[in-house]
Amino acid sequence: MSDRQEQISQVVVTAEQMRDIEARIFAAGMPVVALMEKVAGLIARRIQNIYPNPRQIQEKDTGTRGHGDTEIPFPASDRLPVSASSSFFSSNSRIGILVGPGHNGGDALVVARELHFCGYEIWIYSPFSKLKELTSQHLQYARSLGIPIYQEIEQLPSSDLLIDGLFGFGLEKNLTDPIASAIDRLNELSVPILSIDLPSGLHTDTGEVLGTAIRATQTFCLGLWKLAFFQDQALEFVGKAELIDFDIPLADVEAVLGNTPKIKRITPATALSTLPLPRPAITHKYKEGHLLLICGSRRYAGGAILTALGALFSGVGMLSVAVPESLKSLLVSHLPEALIVGCPETETGAIGQLQLPAKTNLSSFSAIACGPGLTTDASPIVQEVIESDVPLVLDADGLNILAQIATIPTLQKRQAPTILTPHAGEFQRLFPHIADAKHDRVKAVQQAAAQSGAVVLLKGARTAIANPQSEVWIVPESTPALARGGSGDVLTGLLGGLLAQAVTKHIPVEDIAATAAWWHSQAGILAAQERTELGVNAFTLAQYLIKTLSSFKR
Numbered sequence: 001m002s003d004r005q006e007q008i009s010q011v012v013v014t015a016e017q018m019r020d021i022e023a024r025i026f027a028a029g030m031p032v033v034a035l036m037e038k039v040a041g042l043i044a045r046r047i048q049n050i051y052p053n054p055r056q057i058q059e060k061d062t063g064t065r066g067h068g069d070t071e072i073p074f075p076a077s078d079r080l081p082v083s084a085s086s087s088f089f090s091s092n093s094r095i096g097i098l099v100g101p102g103h104n105g106g107d108a109l110v111v112a113r114e115l116h117f118c119g120y121e122i123w124i125y126s127p128f129s130k131l132k133e134l135t136s137q138h139l140q141y142a143r144s145l146g147i148p149i150y151q152e153i154e155q156l157p158s159s160d161l162l163i164d165g166l167f168g169f170g171l172e173k174n175l176t177d178p179i180a181s182a183i184d185r186l187n188e189l190s191v192p193i194l195s196i197d198l199p200s201g202l203h204t205d206t207g208e209v210l211g212t213a214i215r216a217t218q219t220f221c222l223g224l225w226k227l228a229f230f231q232d233q234a235l236e237f238v239g240k241a242e243l244i245d246f247d248i249p250l251a252d253v254e255a256v257l258g259n260t261p262k263i264k265r266i267t268p269a270t271a272l273s274t275l276p277l278p279r280p281a282i283t284h285k286y287k288e289g290h291l292l293l294i295c296g297s298r299r300y301a302g303g304a305i306l307t308a309l310g311a312l313f314s315g316v317g318m319l320s321v322a323v324p325e326s327l328k329s330l331l332v333s334h335l336p337e338a339l340i341v342g343c344p345e346t347e348t349g350a351i352g353q354l355q356l357p358a359k360t361n362l363s364s365f366s367a368i369a370c371g372p373g374l375t376t377d378a379s380p381i382v383q384e385v386i387e388s389d390v391p392l393v394l395d396a397d398g399l400n401i402l403a404q405i406a407t408i409p410t411l412q413k414r415q416a417p418t419i420l421t422p423h424a425g426e427f428q429r430l431f432p433h434i435a436d437a438k439h440d441r442v443k444a445v446q447q448a449a450a451q452s453g454a455v456v457l458l459k460g461a462r463t464a465i466a467n468p469q470s471e472v473w474i475v476p477e478s479t480p481a482l483a484r485g486g487s488g489d490v491l492t493g494l495l496g497g498l499l500a501q502a503v504t505k506h507i508p509v510e511d512i513a514a515t516a517a518w519w520h521s522q523a524g525i526l527a528a529q530e531r532t533e534l535g536v537n538a539f540t541l542a543q544y545l546i547k548t549l550s551s552f553k554r
């Protein structure tokens, strides 16, 4: 990947920002018509690549060479088997093109024309009577080519594939009938749908369904990643997402995004650059961070083991684990390399008092991670660590206790960095006044971080991390295999271990949180690939952390 592609792949924009970037390109002299041709040409080539036309393949096999039968510059691994019998299309490759009133519809019409010339059988569904001028011209030309055009949903012939060009980032209002019910009917056909730019009906920023929306099998996001692709509520509509890069100049992106808090996709390159690798040739265990984990109770012993395993695989130099006394021997048997600190416990089996080894206090540690399995009976312990001057990760019951104490005033008193790692329920308890948590997760996490002064990592299908300056990092891919008890504990340990190692290296805390979340998701993805989504219990997930890392060549 070139430097430019890497930078483009990190950018996430809102509809307004995309419009401003587009306006700069047009103002600089790029004709609108030319840009549409370019973008739709790329889309058409990519469709040919993914869904090869069996007729064309037959011609190729028999030595006749048709229009558009050129070699396509996409990775071979993305191609379907090139043989008529094994092609995606069964017999005749018929594609239905759904055309909306704006330039998304214009893109779709250029795609229709190109695929028509490549020998695919095309029909067009164009239900709107009023179209933007360019879109209208493309429709007129498609008609002149003899491509059938239908206005009514009832008239549509069958097809092997639908291309959705109804609405792109220009959609702002809720969809109403008749187009809303037409979309519902299209969704009911058992035909794959490929959406151009984003599934029609989704809000470009929040990913909300505006009335109804196309359920795409696959979506080609054009130019720059739109925010909707990283909002949990959009994911079941987006399908497999792919960026179609059409050479937007970085200078235009920077000019528009320059002074706003950025939303960034975490890429392997950005995540790996934050890891404490390679290690200095001359180092010692205390230079590589000393993490104190505070976790577990008689009731939740497993959470302590999983958190400690996550920390262990972070590579942290020294690991101390404070648990209730009655858990000490269990932890020692699972984690021979960690220093297990048995603490006096309450009647309910929670940690009653932090009893650290002689000559040690909280300030002796590079970082603390606190919360998994504690129960809310460990409230005094959580208060004590919050009052310390040590970088802190709070999770699970650590967060529940913080919410009971009062999140924002408590955190505002802290001098050292704090990372909160809530899932949606914990987030709601911590920040009950932030109404956006369901409607717009990215905005919600920005608000939470800005108000509390903490780095907030909101877990979900697309985990989002914000710092107090409202910058956001998004984990762009994950797996539902991680929706399982204990996988969050592994993340807390991993994050704590990375934080402890980073403290002396002056790496921003939010970068550490982003790297830990990305690494954790990647481990889930690899484990799910090898063991199915049912085979990724938290203990297994921890074992995959290092394997995942070594799969990314540095």
Ligand SMILES: NC(=O)C1=CN([C@@H]2O[C@H](COP(=O)(O)OP(=O)(O)OC[C@H]3O[C@@H](n4cnc5c(N)ncnc54)[C@H](O)[C@@H]3O)[C@@H](O)[C@H]2O)[C@@H](O)CC1
Binding pocket: 018, 019, 022, 035, 036, 039, 100, 101, 102, 103, 104, 105, 106, 107, 132, 166, 167, 168, 169, 170, 171, 172, 173, 174, 175, 176, 196, 197, 198, 222, 223
């Ligand atoms: N940003 C870029 O640089 C490029 C954008 N292109 C395409 O242009 C698209 C954006 O085009 P537009 O701004 O024309 O917008 P869209 O094509 O997304 O749709 C806007 C149109 O839909 C109508 N509309 C909006 N809400 C409606 C509703 N609820 N019910 C019925 N009609 C409604 C509007 O009146 C307008 O005509 C992108 O998504 C992309 O596909 C590409 O052509 C080329 C490059």
Ligand SMILES: [K+]
Binding pocket: 104, 164, 165, 166, 167, 168, 195, 196, 197, 198, 199, 200
């Ligand atoms: K679309």
